[in-house]
Amino acid sequence: MPAGVILAGGRSTRFGEQDKAVADLAGVPMLRRVADRIGGVVDELVINCREDQRDAIEEAVCDYPNPTKFAIDSDPDQGPMAGIRTGLAACDDEYAFVVACDMPFVDSELVNYLFERAEGHEAAVPRLGDGWFQTTHAVYEPNPMVEACDTALGEEKRKIVEPLFELDYVVVEEEELQKYGSLESFENVNTKAEFEAAVQRFRP
Numbered sequence: 001m002p003a004g005v006i007l008a009g010g011r012s013t014r015f016g017e018q019d020k021a022v023a024d025l026a027g028v029p030m031l032r033r034v035a036d037r038i039g040g041v042v043d044e045l046v047i048n049c050r051e052d053q054r055d056a057i058e059e060a061v062c063d064y065p066n067p068t069k070f071a072i073d074s075d076p077d078q079g080p081m082a083g084i085r086t087g088l089a090a091c092d093d094e095y096a097f098v099v100a101c102d103m104p105f106v107d108s109e110l111v112n113y114l115f116e117r118a119e120g121h122e123a124a125v126p127r128l129g130d131g132w133f134q135t136t137h138a139v140y141e142p143n144p145m146v147e148a149c150d151t152a153l154g155e156e157k158r159k160i161v162e163p164l165f166e167l168d169y170v171v172v173e174e175e176e177l178q179k180y181g182s183l184e185s186f187e188n189v190n191t192k193a194e195f196e197a198a199v200q201r202f203r204p
């Protein structure tokens with residue numbers, strides 16, 4: 001089975017004081033909810049974060065059933081693309097699903113489908129009806145994507161779609177995604193209000 005990479009190296013500025021990765025989402029840290037949701041479709045889990053986040057995140061995944069490793073940012077605050085790069089560089093697998101720590105509704109059926117669509121290509125990237133590529137909810141072949149991120153970062157191109165254009169990638173459109181899973185998968189939690197709304201949805 002392939003790997004899962006959870007991105008958690010952001011500063012949660014819209015969220016407030018606390019690191020949203022480990023915020024208690026109806027009894028379970030948010031990042032752990034993401035990990036649990038994808039646990040059946042990935043065998044190893046790579047967590048990208050800063051060194052100062054590590055202890056709290058380690059506690060959140062200490063009893064996670066699959067092998068877990070950390071990919072720590074040597075140069076923090078370089079944006080999500082740098083996080084994707086660091087996370088993927090720690091993967092030995094043929095493919096990896098990259099997901100943000102603030103996507104607690106991630107749907108494993110969709111993740112499975114993205115792995116299928118990536119076969120024979122270097123990436124499978126969803127695109128929703130609004131036209132945005134969901135690069136932090138996508139499957140990549142680690143080596144080519146790491147190389148493409150290095151090129152983009154080296155040229156100071158910070159847009160997260162930039163490395164894609166170096167890859168043989170397939171776009172998975174909203175209409176297709178809907179047939180295989182729930183679009184809730186792409187919802188992310190940025191603010192306290194969004195977090196409270198998510199808590200209500202997780203409460204029995």
Ligand SMILES: Nc1nc2c(ncn2[C@@H]2O[C@H](COP(=O)(O)OP(=O)(O)OP(=O)(O)O)[C@@H](O)[C@H]2O)c(=O)[nH]1
Nearest residue numbers: 007008009010011012013014077078079083100101
């Ligand atoms: N490694 C790394 N990951 C990042 C960085 N910035 C954002 N991310 C991750 O990328 C994903 C999407 O980022 P955002 O939703 O903007 O999260 P954030 O940056 O923590 O939140 P804001 O500060 O409110 O923008 C999250 O999983 C973040 O943890 C960064 O500078 N480095």
